[in-house]
Amino acid sequence: MSEFINKAIEYFEYPFVRYALIVGVLIALCSSILGVTLVLKRFSFIGDGLSHVAFGGMAIASVLNFTNDMPLTLLFTVIFAIVLLMSGKNAKIKGDAAIAMVSVGSLAIGYLLLNIFNTSGNLSGDVCSTLFGSTSILTLTPTEVYLCVGLSVFVVAVFILLYNRIFAVTFDEDFSKATGTNADFYNFIIAIIIAVIIVLAMNLVGSLLISALVIFPALSAMRIFKSFKSVTVFSAVLSVFCSLLGILTAVFAGTPVGSTIVAVDIVAFIICFAVGKVFGGKR
Amino acid sequence: MKKIISLLLVMAFAFSLCACGKSKETADKKVSTDNNISSEKSADSIDYDISALNTTMAYSQVIEMCQNYQKYLNKTVKITGIFACDITDSRNYYACQIKDNTACCSAGLEFVLKDEKVYPDEYPNVGDTITVMGVFNQYTEGTNRYFELRDATIIE
Structure with missing residues (x-):
């Protein structure tokens, strides 16, 4: 045990481990609180779709030789998040079909551009790293950490300040509009926040696994709690715990960070499902 | 409130x-x-023993050394990885590479042996696992910065 503690203390003295834990906690927190809204609005797979859009944006930035691909990636993701979330009930291509179309289209075009205008010496490595996260979370620079902290504070602050409006728009958008709430504006805010979270989360778990960060904590919380506030709080706590445990396990065991975090989320869901079945859920 | x-x-x-x-x-x-x-x-006076770390930590530490190289200059580093080489007309480049845990990316350090040796007879086979110890150094070629372990020795 003392050997494990000594090893843990030694590992924590590496700056990239501390950065990974800070960013991992913040991303898990942000993705989980928005995840509840997305799951309830039946947009669970939007994380997957937008992450593929972010991949396409990253590919374009890479082809154009941008030093920092985050601004262009964020711009593309925000635009498509707004298009997908604000298309509304009158859209000709609705919900899951729109997400699927945007998702596979962005992935294909992004990979095609990277192949044709290859500026990297290791194309497959870059693509694999973006899709699965690899050790991206463990190779962050201090600037990226500060940016992540700033964006996370923004996301959480907006969620807390607009909690009642987001709650109303999530559960009954038509009623919200009827009572004078500017539902379109709040959907616009939600879309921007989701885009920011997706771009940040790509560093943690990669494009293909982002949906897990969004979906699993919310669904786990819904097995036990029934009220929106309880589900949101428990989802946030659970997501942070799973993210911490996943990163630490990956660091100590040498496993891929993204997959390990998702595996921990799955175990947590199973436990919450069992607890919900046994105790019947708490209102 | x-x-x-x-x-x-x-x-x-x-x-x-x-x-x-x-x-x-x-x-x-x-x-x-x-x-x-x-x-x-220890008799080896190692400042950073990357060979003692698992794949995830070793890969990340090498990236960290390249990102914040000023902190690691002139430090003795020990690293375990796969031997790779690049034969060019001007000079040969030898490196010790570490793959990340998804095996799709690799990071490594070039090394220049303290004792001159002849390639390929006195070098390991490409793909062999080696442990190298040397002094972390940086140099520029053209507009690019590169990192190496100078005065290196292959331990195993």
Whole structure:
């Protein structure tokens, strides 16, 4: 045990481990609180779709030789998040079909551009790293950490300040509009926040696994709690715990960070499902 | 009022996490001191023993060394990885590479042996696992910066 503690203390003295834990906690927190809204609005797979859009944006930035691909990636993701979330009930291509179309289209075009205008010496490595996260979370620079902290504070602050409006728009958008709430504006805010979270989360778990960060904590919380506030709080706590445990396990065991975090989320869901079945859920 | 308090708590939480970075220099000095202490105990005087780390940590540490190279210049580094070489008309480049845990990316350090040896007879086979120890150094070729272990020895 003392050997494990000594090893843990030694590992924590590496700056990239501390950065990974800070960013991992913040991303898990942000993705989980928005995840509840997305799951309830039946947009669970939007994380997957937008992450593929972010991949396409990253590919374009890479082809154009941008030093920092985050601004262009964020711009593309925000635009498509707004298009997908604000298309509304009158859209000709609705919900899951729109997400699927945007998702596979962005992935294909992004990979095609990277192949044709290859500026990297290791194309497959870059693509694999973006899709699965690899050790991206463990190779962050201090600037990226500060940016992540700033964006996370923004996301959480907006969620807390607009909690009642987001709650109303999530559960009954038509009623919200009827009572004078500017539902379109709040959907616009939600879309921007989701885009920011997706771009940040790509560093943690990669494009293909982002949906897990969004979906699993919310669904786990819904097995036990029934009220929106309880589900949101428990989802946030659970997501942070799973993210911490996943990163630490990956660091100590040498496993891929993204997959390990998702595996921990799955175990947590199973436990919450069992607890919900046994105790019947708490209102 | 509740929302303002919640907001303040969130910001305090976020900034308290940022404060961890203030001890970076202290921690790094401690790491260096600890490594120096361990190096005093061993005959090899290793400042950074990357060979003792698992794949995830070793890969990340090499990336960290390349990103913040000033901190690691002239430090003795020991690394275990796969031997790779690039034969060109001007010179040969030898490296010790570490693959990340998804095996799709690799990071490594070029090394220049202390004792001149003839390739390929006196070098390992490409793809062999080797452990190299040398002094971390940086050099430029054209507009690019590269990193190497100079005065290196292949331990195993």
